[in-house]
Amino acid sequence: MYLLDTNHLSQLQRRGPAQEYLSARLEQVPSEQVATAIVCLEEEFRGWMSYLASLRSVEAHVQAYQRLQTLLENFNSLTVLPFDQTALDIFQELWLRRIRVSTMDLKIAAIALATDATLLTQNTGDFSRIAEHAPMLRFTDWTVMP
Secondary structure, three states: OEEEOHHHHHHHOOOOHHHHHHHHHHHOOOHHHEEEEHHHHHHHHHHHHHHHHHOOOHHHHHHHHHHHHHHHHHHHOOEEEOOOHHHHHHHHHHHHOOOOOOHHHHHHHHHHHHHOOEEEOOOHHHHHHHHHHOOOOEEEOOOOOO
8 A cells, every 4th residue: 555645645736747757656556555644634624724714815716726626536536544543552652752753744654554554755854753763664755756
């Protein structure tokens, strides 16, 4: 199973080399083997709610809502893995180690570990710090050419 981090989800909505590399790699994987985490949905929605609140004109909302609709459709096409009791237990173990990364990254790592998924992320620095304490965490960046 491959777990898309928030930044990989965002790359899928953009144009450019990173999106092309990621899309090409994902095409080689059966769609049922690609998922994201409920925590990523939270991050995306928080960002969109903040962006929508910052818009100064009502007209700007039309395009913003269209992009938000696309985001919702993308999430509906993916399996969204839960932050369940197993992930919570792993998260708490990681959190007690006081790893200097965001709480959201710890939750995403916990979901990846709980589901034995390989995390696809551009944030390899933070997940490297987590992997120092949880060596079973697998992660890679599919937005760069191998």
